[in-house]
Amino acid sequence: MYPFIHIGGISIGTFGIMLWLAAVCACWALYANFKRWKIDADAISIVAIATVAGVIGAKFWHVLEDPQALIHHPFAMIFDRAGFAWFGGLVLGIAALLWQGRKYGIGKLRMLDLCTVSAAIGYGVGRLGCLTSGDGDYGIATNLPWGMSFPNGLVPTAPGVKVHPTPIYELIVALLIAWYLWRRGRPEAPKPLGQLTGEYLVWTGLARFLVEFIRINPKLYLGMSNAQVASVGSMLAGAALIVWAKRRAAAAVTEAPVVHSSTA
Numbered sequence: 001m002y003p004f005i006h007i008g009g010i011s012i013g014t015f016g017i018m019l020w021l022a023a024v025c026a027c028w029a030l031y032a033n034f035k036r037w038k039i040d041a042d043a044i045s046i047v048a049i050a051t052v053a054g055v056i057g058a059k060f061w062h063v064l065e066d067p068q069a070l071i072h073h074p075f076a077m078i079f080d081r082a083g084f085a086w087f088g089g090l091v092l093g094i095a096a097l098l099w100q101g102r103k104y105g106i107g108k109l110r111m112l113d114l115c116t117v118s119a120a121i122g123y124g125v126g127r128l129g130c131l132t133s134g135d136g137d138y139g140i141a142t143n144l145p146w147g148m149s150f151p152n153g154l155v156p157t158a159p160g161v162k163v164h165p166t167p168i169y170e171l172i173v174a175l176l177i178a179w180y181l182w183r184r185g186r187p188e189a190p191k192p193l194g195q196l197t198g199e200y201l202v203w204t205g206l207a208r209f210l211v212e213f214i215r216i217n218p219k220l221y222l223g224m225s226n227a228q229v230a231s232v233g234s235m236l237a238g239a240a241l242i243v244w245a246k247r248r249a250a251a252a253v254t255e256a257p258v259v260h261s262s263t264a
Contacts (some may be wrong), residue, residue, distance in 0.1 A: 002014050002132055002133075002152070003015070003132070003133040003134060003135075003152070003153060003154050005017075013133065014129060014132035014133050015129035015130065015132065015133040015135065016129070017129070017132075018125065018126060018128045018129030018132060019051075019055070019126055019129055021125055021128075022051075022121075022122040022123070022124075022125035022126035022128075022129070023047055023048065023051045023122065025121050025122060025125050026047050026051070026118035026119065026121055026122030026125075027043050027044055027047040027048075027118070029117045029118040029121050029122075029178070029182075030043040030046065030047055030114065030115060030117075030118040031043040031044075033114050033115075033117060033118070033182075033185070034114065036186075036187055037114065037187055039106065039114070041104045041106060042104075046097070046100050046104075046111075046115075047118065047122075049096050049100060050093045050096045050097050050100070050115070051093075051122070052096075053092045053093055053095065053096035054089035054090070054092055054093035054096070055089065056092060057088040057089045057090075057091055057092025057093065058088045058089030058092075059088070060088060090234070093119070094112065097111050097112055097115055098111070098112070107193070109193040109194045109197065109245075110193055112194070112196075112197040113185065113191070113193065113194065113195070113196040113197050114185075116181045116185070116196050116197060116199075116200040117178045117181045117182045117185065119200065119204075120174050120175075120177045120178035120181060120200065120204065121174065121175065121178045123170075123174050123204070124170060124171040124172075124173070124174025124175055124178070125171065125174075127167040127168075127170045127171050127174070128167060128168075128171060130167045131165060131167040131168065133153065133154050134150035134152065134153015134154055134155060134156065134157075135153065135154045135155055136153070136154065136155030136216065137166060137167055137215070138150060138153075138157070138163045138164060138165060138166055138167070138215075138216070139163050139164025139165070139166040139211075139214040139215050139216065140163060140164060140214050140215070140216055141161050141162065141163055142162060142163060142164050142214075143162070144162075144164070146165065147162030147163060147164065147165070148162060148163060148165045149161060149162050149163070150163070163216075164214045166211050166214060166215055169211055170207065170208075170211055173207045173211075174204075174207070177200070177203045177204060177207065180199075180203070181196060181199065181200060184196060184199065191245075192245040192246055192248060192249035193245060193248075193249075194241050194242075194244065194245035194248075195241075195242055195245040195246065197238075197241060198237075198238040198239065198240075198241030198242035198245060199238065199242060200238070201234045201235065201237055201238025201241065202234075202235050202238035202239055202242070203238075204234065205230075205231040205232070205233075205234030205235035205238060206231070206235060208227055208228075208230075208231045208234075209227075209228050209231035209232065209235070212224075212225050212227050212228045212231070215227075
């Protein structure tokens with residue numbers, strides 16, 4: 001693995017490069033979604049702001065997971081190039097999209113629904129940064145033929161030990177989720193506002209919950225890792241949002257006035 005690319009006296013982190021690529025892919029997907037829905041909005045700015053917010057949220061969530069280390073080594077914890085938590089990025093990224101939905105006049109929930117495909121693709125491609133840097137997001141030891149070693153990673157594996165390349169698993173699942181949401185979000189068959197966001201939260205939460213069983217993260221709560229607890233919260237929130245969106249749409253149809261036509 002190559003955590004850094006050295007050009008002269010400059011070191012460029014491969015995680016940062018893949019994060020940029022993830023933002024580009026997310027921007028492309030959002031632009032395509034805006035185009036098919038005939039929405040005039042700046043996909044580049046929307047993705048850029050959401051990405052920055054997501055990175056900040058992911059970093060601070062990771063930092064707050066270990067308050068003792070933060071107290072004793074605040075500078076090192078905050079400015080370390082490694083250490084990002086998925087759930088923190090999700091929370092602050094959603095907050096940024098809600099604000100931009102209002103700013104562009106698209107609507108908060110509609111903005112979230114339109115960005116679900118981009119979020120899934122961006123997350124999956126971003127995970128490749130964890131793979132190239134070997135930052136410890138890989139899985140437990142395995143004898144499977146596609147197992148990988150990270151002897152030069154930021155968090156190196158033991159000599160001769162092969163582990164599950166979980167970032168690749170997550171990329172594959174993320175792309176499948178993105179394809180599913182793209183099909184579900186067709187303008188020809190619009191879904192109730194908020195339903196696609198709920199489905200995104202359920203499927204991504206489930207995917208993260210399952211992959212944690214073969215990750216090296218410590219199990220802290222009832223045999224679950226921090227990420228699994230956050231994933232359960234994501235799935236519950238997503239399920240509640242789906243139910244609310246469907247009931248809201250059904251109520252709107254029921255309360256719609258009936259127009260009677262008359263013939264002369």
